[in-house]
Amino acid sequence: MAETERETGQADEPFYLPVAREVEVFERCHAEQLAVMLKGPTGCGKTRFVEHMAWRLGRPLMTVACHDDLSASDLIGRYLIHHEGTVWHDGPLSRAVRAGAICYLDEVVEARQDTVVVLHSLTDHRRSLPIDKTGEILHAPPGFMLVISYNPGYQRMLKDLKPSTRQRFVALEFDFPAPELEARIVIREGGVSHADAVALVALAQRLRALGDRGLTEVPSTRLLVAAARLARAGIALPEACMAALVRPLSDDPALLGAMRDLVDASF
Numbered sequence: 001m002a003e004t005e006r007e008t009g010q011a012d013e014p015f016y017l018p019v020a021r022e023v024e025v026f027e028r029c030h031a032e033q034l035a036v037m038l039k040g041p042t043g044c045g046k047t048r049f050v051e052h053m054a055w056r057l058g059r060p061l062m063t064v065a066c067h068d069d070l071s072a073s074d075l076i077g078r079y080l081i082h083h084e085g086t087v088w089h090d091g092p093l094s095r096a097v098r099a100g101a102i103c104y105l106d107e108v109v110e111a112r113q114d115t116v117v118v119l120h121s122l123t124d125h126r127r128s129l130p131i132d133k134t135g136e137i138l139h140a141p142p143g144f145m146l147v148i149s150y151n152p153g154y155q156r157m158l159k160d161l162k163p164s165t166r167q168r169f170v171a172l173e174f175d176f177p178a179p180e181l182e183a184r185i186v187i188r189e190g191g192v193s194h195a196d197a198v199a200l201v202a203l204a205q206r207l208r209a210l211g212d213r214g215l216t217e218v219p220s221t222r223l224l225v226a227a228a229r230l231a232r233a234g235i236a237l238p239e240a241c242m243a244a245l246v247r248p249l250s251d252d253p254a255l256l257g258a259m260r261d262l263v264d265a266s267f
């Protein structure tokens with residue numbers, strides 16, 4: 001299986017702390033056979049949410065990390081040459097349709113437009129996937145669901161979803177959780193004390209405010225969890241914050257200096 005694809009069927013509940021009514025809305029979308037778009041910045045819990053929902057709904061999850069080389073054949077499948085001749089190999093989308101799985105296309109705007117178009121017939125009343133090369137038409141069973149994620153801030157000028165694609169999805173909006181929820185996530189995922197988690201979240205809030213001063217990428221919940229894990233592993237909190245929260249975000253000396261000042265003022 002290519003590195004960009006992942007098939008999971010989790011026995012244990014993936015930890016996900018709901019921030020609004022997203023669990024209920026997603027469940028209704030699954031029941032109503034509606035495709036869903038998760039909008040929001042990177043590292044704010046979209047992937048974890050889908051993992052949790054797949055577990056909750058008892059469906060296998062097929063995850064595809066989209067990139068600008070991703071072709072329709074990468075999703076649908078292709079003939080491969082074997083010693084006994086050419087053999088058809090389903091791509092992750094075809095496998096997901098056959099299995100009634102949840103198919104999660106992460107960062108879908110990265111994929112080429114002609115690739116995204118193959119999703120269309122799965123997102124309307126047809127709920128089918130024609131495989132032109134074999135002449136087969138796959139009909140999605142009720143359990144199948146298509147989920148895409150999309151970061152509206154990222155490369156908005158360069159890439160966007162076509163309106164004809166957007167209008168096929170119910171959109172759920174994600175953002176960084178409120179401070180008290182984010183602290184609970186940091187405690188649970190990062191294994192730090194309540195006081196350290198609160199301090200980390202407060203620092204993240206101040207760093208995120210630098211978004212107005214030219215910081216294009218602000219620290220995500222994922223980076224906060226990484227800083228907490230470093231601290232739990234014995235790295236002093238200020239050093240953990242520099243390594244996990246500050247340096248990944250910018251190479252600009254002025255911004256790095258401003259962020260270092262905020263770290264120093266926090267601990």
Ligand code: ADP
Nearest residue numbers: 015016017042043044045046047048189221222
């Ligand atoms: P995204 O897919 O939006 O880039 P992820 O789902 O990978 O982000 O989230 C990054 C990390 O942040 C997760 O691995 C998890 O540790 C944590 N996280 C963020 N939001 C939540 C949440 N609501 N509940 C539990 N964990 C969360």
